[in-house]
Amino acid sequence: MWGGRGSAEDDVSEVGTMGEAGTVIEVGTEFVATPIQAGDEELARVAYNADGLVPAIVQRRGDGKVLMLAWMNETSLRRTLETGRTWFWSRSRQELWCKGETSGDRQWVREVSYDCDGDTLLVLVDQEGRGACHTGNVSCFYRSFGGQAGPATS
Amino acid sequence: MWGGRGSAEDDVSEVGTMGEAGTVIEVGTEFVATPIQAGDEELARVAYNADGLVPAIVQRRGDGKVLMLAWMNETSLRRTLETGRTWFWSRSRQELWCKGETSGDRQWVREVSYDCDGDTLLVLVDQEGRGACHTGNVSCFYRSFGGQAGPATS
Numbered sequence: 001m002w003g004g005r006g007s008a009e010d011d012v013s014e015v016g017t018m019g020e021a022g023t024v025i026e027v028g029t030e031f032v033a034t035p036i037q038a039g040d041e042e043l044a045r046v047a048y049n050a051d052g053l054v055p056a057i058v059q060r061r062g063d064g065k066v067l068m069l070a071w072m073n074e075t076s077l078r079r080t081l082e083t084g085r086t087w088f089w090s091r092s093r094q095e096l097w098c099k100g101e102t103s104g105d106r107q108w109v110r111e112v113s114y115d116c117d118g119d120t121l122l123v124l125v126d127q128e129g130r131g132a133c134h135t136g137n138v139s140c141f142y143r144s145f146g147g148q149a150g151p152a153t154s
Numbered sequence: 155m156w157g158g159r160g161s162a163e164d165d166v167s168e169v170g171t172m173g174e175a176g177t178v179i180e181v182g183t184e185f186v187a188t189p190i191q192a193g194d195e196e197l198a199r200v201a202y203n204a205d206g207l208v209p210a211i212v213q214r215r216g217d218g219k220v221l222m223l224a225w226m227n228e229t230s231l232r233r234t235l236e237t238g239r240t241w242f243w244s245r246s247r248q249e250l251w252c253k254g255e256t257s258g259d260r261q262w263v264r265e266v267s268y269d270c271d272g273d274t275l276l277v278l279v280d281q282e283g284r285g286a287c288h289t290g291n292v293s294c295f296y297r298s299f300g301g302q303a304g305p306a307t308s
Contacts, residue, residue: 038299045297055209057220059305064218066211069274081299111305115294116287120223122295124305133270140269141276145192145235151213151265151278
């Protein structure tokens with residue numbers, strides 16, 4: 001069920017699937033907001049640290065590329081779920097920020113998971129624009145130890 | 155280049171690829187240790203927090219499934235690179251631990267990346283055994299907000 005769409009200019013979508021021998025790879029991207037209804041019981045499972053924060057891994061839907069890690073407080077998590085866009089807490093600036101609000105490199109949330117201990121979040125997104133990293137790279141993880149470039153297979 | 159192999163019983167490998175229309179999906183797994191040579195300059199790019207720790211995302215090679223997040227200090231990072239197995243710092247027990255050492259659910263490291271700020275690591279592994287989570291789930295992220303099961307596409 002789709003709802004809470006943004007402005008008309010955000011409503012750009014491209015959907016496709018391809019698979020082989022039982023493997024279905026979702027390659028579609030949807031640059032539309034899809035709010036997630038979360039209950040208070042679920043939200044209470046999140047274990048924030050002493051600073052009221054929890055790390056949020058952002059992963060691209062389709063190819064599973066890990067794009068970045070940023071921090072959320074309870075307000076930014078609720079706003080992420082309600083708006084279908086990624087909201088984080090900036091520890092350096094001490095303020096909420098919405099990814100891509102100024103750069104245009106928006107993240108459209110498709111799913112938010114929490115781990116067994118509730119102390120880490122995993123946010124599945126469709127990434128709009130150049131990518132997630134302020135350096136211009138698609139992923140913030142563009143360098144690997146041993147002098148290699150970033151992950152080739154993820 | 156492969157080196158530093160474990161015992162003969164660890165030397166179980168299964169490699170394959172399948173693709174379609176330019177998409178290559180690596181599905182092979184290698185349950186052998188592959189040490190990574192990292193220079194001091196690279197290692198100095200890691201920005202540890204006030205507790206001397208950095209979050210490490212562990213991702214499965216091949217399908218890109220995000221398995222878990224745990225914390226590393228400098229010793230555990232160096233040991234991870236040197237041994238080709240994942241070593242973490244337990245904040246609750248205040249000790250180093252090697253994933254799968256007691257459970258058998260070992261992680262064989264293929265690549266370790268660091269992000270633009272150097273304050274998060276991404277570890278690409280071949281996961282042996284049942285999976286990464288102590289609950290018996292393959293991934294620790296087996297629950298999503300909105301009452302859904304974990305990510306279907308990653």
